[in-house]
Amino acid sequence: MRRHTTLKIGGPADAYIEARDTNMLVAIVQWCLAEGIPMTTVGGGSNLLVRDGGIRGVVIATRALRNLERVRDNVVVVDAGVSTGKLLSSVTKWELGGLEFLGGVPGSVGGGLVMNAGTYLGEFKDVTTSVRSLRLTDGETVTRTNEECKFVYRGSALPVDEVVLSATLTLWPRPLAEIKEVVAGLRARRKEREPKGANNAGSVFKNPEGDYAGRLIESVGLKGTRVGAAECSPAHANWFVNHGDAKAADMLALVAEAKAKVLAEHGVELVLEWKCIGED
Template sequence: MDIIYTDLIKLMDAEKVKVNEPLSNFSYTKTGGPGDYVVTPTSYEEVHAVYKYALGAGVPVTILGNGSNLIVRDGGIRGIVMILTGLDEIRLEDGGRIVAQSGAAIIETSRFALEHRLTGLEFACGIPGSVGGALYMNAGAYGGEVSDVLKEALVIDGAGELVTMPVEEMDLAYRSSRLAREGFVVLEATFELKVGVYDDIKAKMDDLTFQRESKQPLEYPSCGSVFKRPPGLFAGKLIQDAGLQGQQIGGAQVSTKHAGFIVNVGGATATDYLELIAHVQKTVKEKFGVDLETEVKIIGED
């Protein structure tokens, strides 16, 4: 029997360990090749044990949330892929603080804040990612971002140690963070919010939800907004003005509803996505002299 599989099932129940598992099962685009060993821990102890095992055994480990802002190449991912969506608890602490585990949806965290009449997370009511992914990317929308309300996070650092890291040490910037650059594993995040008026919070969330649903192509699988916003410009408008809306390679299409999105209209592969992204970048560069940088995270092997 495979020695890595044998070692992993000593650390967690066998049903939480899959071999050669298609990562299309875990990505919003419904694309991506297989992960050699896909594990789905449900406790911090399991995450820590697998991470330390991987470090000690020299096995590559890749951490994923719910795969909402991700393209996994068709060749898949070697080594261990740890999916953290089983860590999804959200709790209230004193002083207007919410603690959310990394696999919890940031949307659900914003709804939890509403239930407890806490304001500050309204901007996140339409962001489809997990809490861990939101920290990695310093996710934001409609004028708010994670760095505005984050106090600290419990993480596993590059040496495999559990560390409580204050937000000041995370170097959160536009769609980037030290957490992502150094490969830290987020276990939970603490958000510091303010007491507000329930009806006011709900009205704002309802408005932002309406804006999102009316403008974004939620009827198709996608990886969300594909490109970062160029300084002083909007990626979607540049793509639209370049005449690329509706352009399609394989099953991947530049959305006819919002040009900043690439959707899977049926049977798309990761290669379709990547070729269409490259075509968009090349065309926008030729027409406007603007380099579009991807916001979506692209990982795995060709």
């Protein structure tokens, strides 16, 4: 799985399938259901820590589901596998605003919806009208409204036993130059703050209410700490980076150390933003 995650960490999956379209996806799900084979869904792998034992059963990757259509003036229907970069560049060309917050956020639309990915400029919650998913329990499709998705800060109620297929987004007219300026501002700000060079999966922990995970981790002296090739980045304490051949166990040791020290010194329980999947 290290080939399919931005952290470049993770043991082998028994099988890894990129479904080209919904029909293929439904066929895979029906077959796995009939054979009793477990299924795990991944998108762009930019928020994933896959454990060293890998993943049993079939990993269903949605990154090859790539339709993107402007169906009405301000309304866009986008498949789960479309990258956030492609989505942003397309709506920019169409002079539709609302997705500027995606500037510099990697990953796919499916993962973005599950995570309610966002920045200080906004999040998926703000633009999502509905989400269509395929249930892994019976192979049926379900459509949820924005309210039913129950988007929260870096999360949603989209169930783990469903594959997100597509979403309908409602945007608004905005001149191209204005969108480009806002996105460039966000990208510049990110460039200043984010660690460069090493493999990573963005923020490790969610920010606790009224504080920053990075500030708390830095205050307990973890910046620059290494376990094997895993490091709490000297540039940003809430980014743990892989300098080459780090194991998931190394990253998890850093995660445990950060949690324990922040709890002991600040009484704050850090909550992972990364999704950890697979077996030890």
